[in-house]
Amino acid sequence: MTDILCIGSVLWDVIGRASSHMRVGSDVPGRITRLPGGVAMNIAMTLRRFGMTPTLLTAIGRDAEGDELVAEAKRMGMICDHIYRSDDLPTDVYMAVEAANGLIAAIADAHSLEAAGNKILRPLSNGALGSEIKPFEGFVALDGNLTVELLQGIASSALFAAADLRVAPASPGKAERLLTLLEHSSATIYVNLEEAGLLCQTEFASSADAARALINRGARRVLVTDGGKDASEATGLDVLTLTPPAVLVTRVTGAGDTFMAAHIVSEAQGMDRRAALERALRAAATYVSGENPR
Template sequence: MTKFDVSAVGFAVLDILGRPVTRIPEGGRADFIEEIRMTVAGTAAATGMDCAILGLKTQMVTTVGEDDMGDFLIAKMQRYGMDTGLVRRDGSVQISATILPVRPNGERPALHVPGTATTFTVAEADLDAALDARIIHLGGTGLLKSFDGEPSVAFLKRAKELGRTTTFDLIQANPDTVTLVKPLLPYIDYFVPSIDEAAEIAGLENPAEVARYFKAQGVRNVLLTLGGDGVYVDPEQGEPFTLPAHDIDVVDTTGCGDSFTAGIIVGLTKGWDLRQCARFASAVAAKVAMGLGSDGKLTSFDDTLEAMNSLPLKGQN
């Protein structure tokens, strides 16, 4: 019996978001906007936070700075119920942080400081505790300079040796990311990237072809998020399928992919089949997109389950 439902490992960042932003004022002038927030974010941390909001016993495994922003991030994680016993502090560099001016349509260009993402690793003394969960989610490959490569391969390999279920996502994929991701693929049970990230690595564009590429490399289940077009799923067993996105008024797309992964993880802990997991995950992403930041309007499992059954779908009459 493991101590946690999910261990979220890797990229954690403090997001500072403002909306709606239509321009950067000239010189020293100011524009007035409606909302500014600071949130827990990142391909590991946002997924872990959303899992905690949805009721899972969640631990965070990452590194943050010995600065005020690091204090805030840890306190915020704890407020959501996340266990932060394996959140290490590094005073040699500031915390990873991003400024996001969110456009009226929900898109968000980013100004990012890599910070502690580059120094994160899982120390040998922390390894057993980091793997003490039913599901191990690794997020952020490509930005985890000290953990990318052989440390990540060894970590996921050990997770599979222990019989853990593994989920995986990355961020800001580029041609160089291929060499980091390929060795991980045989140890990934559920790969949940955006189509843009996955296509960049595979060198293909069609979702079906992209999914087949990753399955040929050893991934068991591929779930490609397609933004407003929904999700394409190629499962280990059964035929591939596509599900539409919910038809909602989008406020901010920050963290939608991370929240989708959280929805998949929640569904897996409940023993649902992959279609039901993807339906629920789509509702999680919709709730996040309806507000500002990586948690958006996400409040609870029950509320999200109701949203799954009540929010309209795109293309639905």
């Protein structure tokens, strides 16, 4: 039985990391790794470390890279029975360069996921995971790599009427795709400070200010992070702001996904607001320091 559906990008992360500072045109020594990634996959991997069993709903090609990716997901204990496997679309990939001064550049090639469209949601309507008569009940982690059209469909779909939606943009460049889900009655929105600014078409000085603004725009509940500074959770009633532990940053790709997953796990286990936010911040800090949170 699944504990949560992770809907969105599952791909290969190709990450180049250097210990020195970099700028445009830099050519420095470092390490290049290839690991399972994508927002949905990053969330699922953290959920597994905390003991939850996620089901992946995504598009993966029937190529060698796709076979290897599915095999790796199964090895980690994820349910892959409902993944849409395409004969025509290649497996997606994300490429990034990180240095001592943070993320230098990244390119997300999630075109296959976008091309697959609502085919990835078939298990929610054909009875495998749910139907319009008996929609899926439980947590759903949804990422912004889906097309605007598909997100709009999800926002009004009866298939998600009973779900506890947890929504995150794939990147600042795709943050505005979430506008269609901002006022969803069961959605919790996870964004960083930059993404919150894009959704509100302004800039914010703090996570608390951003969280209040998103609530004023109609969001039911939001969590806004601001790197190592602080994070705020807001509802229509109040704002809770906490500061994460100070750590040496060795990686950044996937930190927000780790935060979101740890927060979902904490609430699934019955933790209160403060304890859940504290645990999520600790998990994200542990992750960026180079360790795997547990």
